[in-house]
Amino acid sequence: METRTLGRTGLEVGVVGLGVEHLNVSRENMDSVFDLGVSAGLNYVDLLYNDPVDSHADHWDAIAPALRRHRDSLVLALHWGLVDHEPIDRCRRCFDRALELLGNGYAEIGMMTMIDSEKTWTGWAQKSIEQLKTYQQEGRVGFIGLSNHNLEVARTAVESGLIDVLMFPVNLYQHPDDEARAALLETCADHGVGVVAMKPYYGGRLIETEGRPSGITPVQCLHYVLSQPLATAVAGPQHTNHLNAALGYVHASDGEREHGSLTEDLTDRLRGQCLECDHCLPCPEGIPISVVVVSTNYLDYYSGTTMSVKFNRDFYSAIPVKASACTECGVCEDRCPFGVEIIAKMHRAVELFETA
Ligand code: SF4
Numbered sequence: 001m002e003t004r005t006l007g008r009t010g011l012e013v014g015v016v017g018l019g020v021e022h023l024n025v026s027r028e029n030m031d032s033v034f035d036l037g038v039s040a041g042l043n044y045v046d047l048l049y050n051d052p053v054d055s056h057a058d059h060w061d062a063i064a065p066a067l068r069r070h071r072d073s074l075v076l077a078l079h080w081g082l083v084d085h086e087p088i089d090r091c092r093r094c095f096d097r098a099l100e101l102l103g104n105g106y107a108e109i110g111m112m113t114m115i116d117s118e119k120t121w122t123g124w125a126q127k128s129i130e131q132l133k134t135y136q137q138e139g140r141v142g143f144i145g146l147s148n149h150n151l152e153v154a155r156t157a158v159e160s161g162l163i164d165v166l167m168f169p170v171n172l173y174q175h176p177d178d179e180a181r182a183a184l185l186e187t188c189a190d191h192g193v194g195v196v197a198m199k200p201y202y203g204g205r206l207i208e209t210e211g212r213p214s215g216i217t218p219v220q221c222l223h224y225v226l227s228q229p230l231a232t233a234v235a236g237p238q239h240t241n242h243l244n245a246a247l248g249y250v251h252a253s254d255g256e257r258e259h260g261s262l263t264e265d266l267t268d269r270l271r272g273q274c275l276e277c278d279h280c281l282p283c284p285e286g287i288p289i290s291v292v293v294v295s296t297n298y299l300d301y302y303s304g305t306t307m308s309v310k311f312n313r314d315f316y317s318a319i320p321v322k323a324s325a326c327t328e329c330g331v332c333e334d335r336c337p338f339g340v341e342i343i344a345k346m347h348r349a350v351e352l353f354e355t356a
Pocket residue numbers: 273274275276277278279280281289290293335336337338339340342
């Protein structure tokens with residue numbers, strides 16, 4: 001597999017990386033996925049689930065033996081905190097236990113999770129960076145990274161000189177024609193910050209529409225992403241079949257990789273899916289429609305593990321106005337340019353998230 005240098009870290013990483021969010025949680029599955037990936041040259045692994053002490057203990061029980069077995073071949077990004085940005089002491093306890101489970105007590109990258117607001121960057125993230133610098137001094141962490149979905153906060157972090165790695169969504173839908181996104185990648189290059197692309201399939205939506213193949217392949221998605229100035233793209237497989245589809249990129253022909261023709265009719269191909277444009281808002285009841293629709297689809301079509309289901313349920317429970325507030329007025333469906341059946345999605349969300 002082609003390798004690229006991850007910015008100023010100097011780490012050489014395979015262009016196809018692995019995200020663990022959706023991996024089916026069993027020893028057999030983890031062993032098979034890592035055996036397949038490592039034999040193909042995959043080495044960059046993003047370890048999202050940060051809590052082996054409690055919430056993610058099952059995941060760590062399943063994945064840790066495979067990580068230890070392949071430890072010398074891997075570049076590991078171990079997450080510090082999750083979406084709730086837990087108290088620093090709690091992060092330390094989880095991080096210490098995860099480092100032990102890796103076998104050599106070391107992670108190449110300590111990755112702060114979802115720093116998506118200015119407040120989180122100036123508050124929790126700064127305290128976290130102090131802690132991660134201590135780990136660096138102790139030789140337990142190599143570099144500091146940050147995952148993010150917000151352009152402005154990402155730019156601030158990159159320009160601060162405090163992070164070495166940025167994990168950011170790059171894909172065929174969100175990236176093209178967006179000058180600010182392209183500029184962010186250039187800023188990362190100027191500052192020597194290595195870029196890891198997340199959501200190369202736009203959360204699965206580029207390759208499946210409501211559970212049906214869209215006609216767009218993982219190879220085309222990855223080729224688009226890897227044509228950008230970045231180091232690696234983390235696919236999020238559930239099992240070896242999915243990983244095989246991503247690894248197909250490595251030996252794919254130019255014809256199989258070609259994606260230029262997709263841009264012309266991309267929105268037609270994705271019709272019926274929520275693309276988070278928010279043209280349907282405002283909802284008179286105050287429902288954050290795209291958040292509800294995306295959470296519902298995530299559970300119905302893309303999520304493969306009890307861990308990711310819990311992650312999504314926790315996320316939904318924090319939504320201030322939930323799908324059950326829907327009066328079926330229909331104004332959102334009239335406004336949606338992508339033909340999403342929003343009212344049906346509200347019903348499904350109530351079934352999935354609000355029915356005991
Ligand atoms: S208008 Fe349609 S596609 Fe856009 S956010 Fe609303 S439901 Fe999603």
